[in-house]
Amino acid sequence: GRVVFVLLLVKGTIWALSLGSGTSGGVLAPLLIMGGALGGLESAWFPDEGTGFWPLVSMAAVLAGTMRSPFTAMLFAVELTHDLNLLLPLLIAAAVAHAVTVLVLRRSILTEKLSRRGFHVSREYAVDPLEILMVKEVMDTAPSVLPVHVTARELASSLAEGGLRKGQRLYPVIDGTGNLAGVVTRSDMERWAKETAHSSSPQTLWEIVHRDPVTAFPDETLREVIYRMSRSGRTRLPVVERGSTRRLLGKISLRDMLKARARHLEEEERRERILPFKAVLPAWLRPKASRP
Numbered sequence: 001g002r003v004v005f006v007l008l009l010v011k012g013t014i015w016a017l018s019l020g021s022g023t024s025g026g027v028l029a030p031l032l033i034m035g036g037a038l039g040g041l042e043s044a045w046f047p048d049e050g051t052g053f054w055p056l057v058s059m060a061a062v063l064a065g066t067m068r069s070p071f072t073a074m075l076f077a078v079e080l081t082h083d084l085n086l087l088l089p090l091l092i093a094a095a096v097a098h099a100v101t102v103l104v105l106r107r108s109i110l111t112e113k114l115s116r117r118g119f120h121v122s123r124e125y126a127v128d129p130l131e132i133l134m135v136k137e138v139m140d141t142a143p144s145v146l147p148v149h150v151t152a153r154e155l156a157s158s159l160a161e162g163g164l165r166k167g168q169r170l171y172p173v174i175d176g177t178g179n180l181a182g183v184v185t186r187s188d189m190e191r192w193a194k195e196t197a198h199s200s201s202p203q204t205l206w207e208i209v210h211r212d213p214v215t216a217f218p219d220e221t222l223r224e225v226i227y228r229m230s231r232s233g234r235t236r237l238p239v240v241e242r243g244s245t246r247r248l249l250g251k252i253s254l255r256d257m258l259k260a261r262a263r264h265l266e267e268e269e270r271r272e273r274i275l276p277f278k279a280v281l282p283a284w285l286r287p288k289a290s291r292p
Helices: 002-020 028-042 053-067 070-081 084-104 109-116 152-161 186-196 222-232 254-271
Strands: 170-174 180-185 236-240 248-253
Touching (some): 053 084, 170 236, 180 186, 248 254
Antiparallel strands (some): 170 180, 236 248
């Protein structure tokens, strides 16, 4: 028992350090060894069902849970032993392990490294474009922004001269360091500038700024952002850096995401376009067009 425990501890530590460091390494063989060692420890407390029963069941359970492939683990164990009487215990162990990891872990060990590199893999057979496109790929990186201390007269003058983008409905407001201080809609801004432009006391835009806006991050998927839009009722979000500074990077709207989805679908259609049969034939085999 002590030798098996040392094997499990050493193998698990080396494997975790190898994968955690970012290097490429095997997954199947270490999982089988650790699962078998765990079963060897379990056989000291569990009922005696024969030599190798608990190591085999534990090996299949570990494989099914970590790789999210219960049927593969069952077939692998049966192929090793050729004992069909093990199907029921293997089915129970693999199903329970798979259910636990689905509830506890966000993704399998096979896709975790891809996720850390920014590539999000969906579980469905059809890949959702909103799941694989990031905010930084579709956001507007040069929106019109307003300084927090701009006065009503300056703003009215800028609006009259066309200094602000007319199609933009949400304007990020930044402080002196370029960090996001809040947002203001164009309708609120125009109404405020019209009402206070001739006021005797100078008033700044800070008075009407929404100071706690819903934001997005550049490394998020479009699916996360569209869920946030649906919960908050906002269709335009400023994009900021992660952290306490909230440095403004751009702006993303629902229209930007729809354009990105349409572009992705167009690329898929172009890639799946069927090549005409006569296009792959040699020139001397192609039928000649009949002349009128």
